[in-house]
Amino acid sequence: MSATDIQMTENYLAQTRRKRLYGGLILVIFVALMASGFTVADDRNAGGFFEGFHRILDFPKEILAEALTKWRNLPARLWAAVPALIETLNVAAVSTVVGGIGAMVLAVLSTRGLAPWPRLIPVFRRMMDVMRALPEIVTALVLIYLLGGGPVAGMLAITLHSFGALGKLFSEVAENSDLKPVEGLQSVGAGWFQRIWLGVIPQVAPNWSSYALLRFEINIRASAILGFVGAGGIGYDLKTALQWGTGRYDSVVAIFALLFATIVVVDTISDRARARLVRGGKLDEGRI
């Protein structure tokens, strides 16, 4: 080994030792943070974590026990919750469609290489940040205060959040799109709309649709949760049944079962649809 090689080896070993030291330090800090965080949280609990831990299944047990004794009521309870479920799905669907369209516009306006006004990119990005940072439930509470309870407030709250959340994802996809087709279209004299619509959208459409479907799943859950604060839908029914307490736990189980089944069905359909979109329509050819 020459002197240079020995020096290089020493440098590399020193670098490795440094990396290990930093890694170890980060791990120690992380564990310390977790431990101190746990202590703080446990102190602030009304009861202690460990004292309460063994009772964690008591409430579900109580609900299930009552539902089992009234199992004959379940089909009727399920059927009764369907209109509220449709309302929840409607809210999620409208929010996803409107939010998706808004997100498309924001994404293009905030993507380098595509934006018609590059100087305004930070403005559109911050707009998306704000919309993403605001939890749906906060926006919904404000809107319920302004507009009154009901699905419209919930829909607007979820739409606003979808603008920001989807816009960010759409923009990242668009940023990775190949600009060669866009250049090809530019070279024939295509205008900005033509370049985006014909050169970028065909490239990003599968991933954008895939993210929109994923957002639809998330929005169904969000829409159900917003029912708790008065934005209608199945969440409102669930809250009412839970607040009623003993005596209506069969409804609680029916609503949970319906929500769970809906989410599984939507998830399965959207999984298949997304796979088809990304792979270009060839799902059943044994390709991974």
Next chain:
Amino acid sequence: MRLEFRQVSKVFGAKAAVDNVSLSLEGAGFTGVIGRSGAGKSTLLRMINRLGDASSGQILFDETDILALSGKAKRDWQARCAMVFQQFNLVPRMDVASNVLHGLLGRRSTLSTLFNLWTEADIRRALEILDRLGIAEQAGKRAEALSGGQQQRVAIARALMQDPRIILADEPIASLDPMNAQVVMDTLKRIQTEDGRMVIANLHTLDTARRYCDRVIGMRDGRVVFDGRPEQLTTGVAREIYGADASFSESATSTAIEGLGPDTKYAAALMGD
């Protein structure tokens, strides 16, 4: 038909990619531009199509300064000045015929093109062009499903759809195997001679330049260092264009030198430096 460069320069930071170029091209002809990577060939071609702007100078086409065009007038010029790229620059997920129809984007209303509302006459013409280039049977396939050579022919079909007076080809065969490269070059030559169009192609192999071009322009460091007929492209001239110095054995120039034929031994000796 006359294309004239008047003291055209393009500066990137402190570096002049194109340095005070003046030349003129007249009538239908096949002009090859050769030179090492970074010599300014692509920048020169892109300025003609207005994909890039010049820092100074004028490019006149039939006495119109195309560098001064803007907005609609610039897009009208681009619609008449077709460009073929090394990486084809097609929309990969769209079908071949749609890609060819894109050649009309500059001449049809935005709304109709956004919704793919081409007239039957437009579609028929696109299919005729594809048929002329021997790839009509691929019309309905996605562009990305085609081989590189076929994709380049689709790009040429898109160019023909523009019915351009000038076709610019930026390294049209650099991504292709020799067989496909020959098909693409034959196609470009055919549309130049049969249709009477001006073709300007950046090429990186000297044998290709000699075989297809009526005129060869050699560029080095942004300047035109050779302008003549292909038979004037001797080894000495090639050394001047490609820079026969210590960096001569770079792979970018090796293919060019392999094409020199009778002087291969001399080239090999240089490459061994």
